[in-house]
Amino acid sequence: MKTRARPRSVSVRDEISDRIDRGELSAGTRLPSEPALATELGVSRATLREALRTLEGEGLVRRMWGSGTYVSQSRRVATSLDVNFGVTDAIRAAGMEAGTEQGRYWFEPASAAEAGQLNLEPGQDVLVVERVRTADGKPVVLSRDILPARFLAEHAELADQMLQRSMYEVLEKDLGIAIHHGVATFRPIRADVTVARRLDIPRGELLLAIWQVDYDEDGVAIVSSHEYHLADAFDFTVHRRGPGRRVQ
Amino acid sequence: MKTRARPRSVSVRDEISDRIDRGELSAGTRLPSEPALATELGVSRATLREALRTLEGEGLVRRMWGSGTYVSQSRRVATSLDVNFGVTDAIRAAGMEAGTEQGRYWFEPASAAEAGQLNLEPGQDVLVVERVRTADGKPVVLSRDILPARFLAEHAELADQMLQRSMYEVLEKDLGIAIHHGVATFRPIRADVTVARRLDIPRGELLLAIWQVDYDEDGVAIVSSHEYHLADAFDFTVHRRGPGRRVQ
DNA sequence: CGGAGTGAAGTTGTCTGACAAATACTGGGC
DNA sequence: GCCCAGTATTTGTCAGACAACTTCACTCCG
Numbered sequence: 001m002k003t004r005a006r007p008r009s010v011s012v013r014d015e016i017s018d019r020i021d022r023g024e025l026s027a028g029t030r031l032p033s034e035p036a037l038a039t040e041l042g043v044s045r046a047t048l049r050e051a052l053r054t055l056e057g058e059g060l061v062r063r064m065w066g067s068g069t070y071v072s073q074s075r076r077v078a079t080s081l082d083v084n085f086g087v088t089d090a091i092r093a094a095g096m097e098a099g100t101e102q103g104r105y106w107f108e109p110a111s112a113a114e115a116g117q118l119n120l121e122p123g124q125d126v127l128v129v130e131r132v133r134t135a136d137g138k139p140v141v142l143s144r145d146i147l148p149a150r151f152l153a154e155h156a157e158l159a160d161q162m163l164q165r166s167m168y169e170v171l172e173k174d175l176g177i178a179i180h181h182g183v184a185t186f187r188p189i190r191a192d193v194t195v196a197r198r199l200d201i202p203r204g205e206l207l208l209a210i211w212q213v214d215y216d217e218d219g220v221a222i223v224s225s226h227e228y229h230l231a232d233a234f235d236f237t238v239h240r241r242g243p244g245r246r247v248q
Numbered sequence: 249m250k251t252r253a254r255p256r257s258v259s260v261r262d263e264i265s266d267r268i269d270r271g272e273l274s275a276g277t278r279l280p281s282e283p284a285l286a287t288e289l290g291v292s293r294a295t296l297r298e299a300l301r302t303l304e305g306e307g308l309v310r311r312m313w314g315s316g317t318y319v320s321q322s323r324r325v326a327t328s329l330d331v332n333f334g335v336t337d338a339i340r341a342a343g344m345e346a347g348t349e350q351g352r353y354w355f356e357p358a359s360a361a362e363a364g365q366l367n368l369e370p371g372q373d374v375l376v377v378e379r380v381r382t383a384d385g386k387p388v389v390l391s392r393d394i395l396p397a398r399f400l401a402e403h404a405e406l407a408d409q410m411l412q413r414s415m416y417e418v419l420e421k422d423l424g425i426a427i428h429h430g431v432a433t434f435r436p437i438r439a440d441v442t443v444a445r446r447l448d449i450p451r452g453e454l455l456l457a458i459w460q461v462d463y464d465e466d467g468v469a470i471v472s473s474h475e476y477h478l479a480d481a482f483d484f485t486v487h488r489r490g491p492g493r494r495v496q
Numbered sequence: 497c498g499g500a501g502t503g504a505a506g507t508t509g510t511c512t513g514a515c516a517a518a519t520a521c522t523g524g525g526c
Numbered sequence: 527g528c529c530c531a532g533t534a535t536t537t538g539t540c541a542g543a544c545a546a547c548t549t550c551a552c553t554c555c556g
Contacts (some may be wrong), residue, residue, distance in 0.1 A: 007508090046512090047510060050297070050509085057301070058305070063537070064519080065255065065517075066517070066536055066538090067519050082488050181307065181487065181489055182488040183486070183488070186486075187479055188436030206436045206454070219321040231435060234435075235435055236433065238433075239429065239431055240430040241306075255538060255539090256538080281508085283507090295538080298539090312507090315507065
């Protein structure tokens with residue numbers, strides 16, 4: 001069986017990552033030496049090193065010349081803005097039940113700002129999906145997702161799906177569009193009248209507004225999202241890399 | 249003081265990264281093939297691949313099997329929470345002049361929470377540096393940095409330096425401590441009386457609170473920081489990776 | 497003339513084996 | 527008990543080769 005859809009090094013990385021998740025490799029412990037681990041996993045040392053490189057970049061392991069490779073202390077953060085995508089993930093990561101209320105969608109011509117973000121001509125149709133997301137039944141986030149209507153050309157019925165399921169899930173499984181990365185911007189705001197009504201909170205309440213554009217692996221903009229989070233719904237965390245890269 | 253040897257692959261990564269910064273390799277262009285680039289840089293293909301893997305993890309390049317390695321679309325965001333460290337960087341990235349007012353510092357025993365974050369025994373001394381940071385002369389951030397007093401054992405005068413210069417700069421250049429990564433958490437809050445007075449704003453004003461712990465390359469906690477940002481001072485951005493790794 | 501299929505060239509992925517460089521460990525000498 | 531040199535272990539790098547995949551020019555056929 002050699003249907004290798006993806007590089008072996010990726011499978012090796014996932015395997016090691018899973019072992020860490022399952023606790024077989026706890027924080028601080030040293031991995032077997034590269035030759036030993038490569039033999040055990042049935043790949044060459046070069047392939048194993050490729051996987052270790054990635055894991056090091058993700059901060060899961062640390063490699064020390066002449067000493068060994070160690071599982072990092074810093075475990076994964078549950079609700080991390082830089083790895084968790086979408087509200088569904090965030091709610092589940094917080095250990096609560098994710099739900100949707102008041103979902104609705106419509107098609108409209110893209111505004112100038114939206115057209116710029118999504119690389120469209122102003123006036124081209126976009127699908128807008130608006131939802132109130134709930135955690136354990138309580139409204140916590142108002143989200144508005146905007147994507148070019150052409151993605152749904154043949155599958156208009158999928159818009160209904162997006163009201164129920166995670167948008168990323170529909171994009172990937174039903175449309176074959178995988179989100180590769182996104183850029184999010186956020187700032188604190190006060191709830192205006194319309195948002196306050198949808199979230200059932202007083203006007204002027206504290207919110208965290210997050211704007212985000214997601215791209216596929218070719219750098220093509222896929223979705224533009226606006227989210228309004230209750231201030232105390234989540235504590236967002238971000239893993240920051242650097243500085244201290246170019247030390248002499 | 250440890251001067252760790254620098255693997256060649258790290259120098260190679262910096263060299264390629266610099267070429268991208270200098271515009272010699274613009275977005276979308278294809279890099280020379282691995283054998284060619286390895287020869288040009290005077291390293292083996294294995295070392296070059298080590299560097300490329302890192303750059304790919306940082307999102308600067310994309311590698312496609314059988315096709316080539318391509319420079320990603322510009323992804324260095326000016327005020328990016330996941331790469332810019334410290335208030336000084338953020339202010340400068342926004343094109344404004346960074347300044348400090350009302351700087352003061354003192355030593356005190358660590359609270360239980362601080363001791364936990366910095367891996368100290370409760371009661372051990374910490375240095376607290378409190379500053380009001382200004383952008384073009386206007387107060388924008390109140391910051392409180394906490395680090396174990398033992399780092400300053402021999403250099404108590406450096407605490408004065410920290411009132412003027414970037415704390416990361418003092419840590420790195422004067423104390424030889426390089427911050428490797430940090431974990432930041434944020435949420436919107438309202439200004440309480442003390443913060444409002446320091447920032448010269450009305451009580452209840454919108455703020456973004458960021459608290460953060462920074463670590464060195466060995467995973468040792470170095471600094472714990474609390475920052476209170478004016479809501480409209482910066483638009484923070486975060487580059488998000490994934491999802492699409494491990495669909496369950 | 498256009499489109500599908502074919503093959504060669506180019507590029508990244510992986511393998512093997514070896515040596516260099518850095519660190520950890522061991523044991524002897526004091 | 528401590529220091530230090532030598533040895534073993536481990537990661538870093540090198541070289542060359544082949545496999546897997548992409549791209550593109552070309553041919554062949556309708």
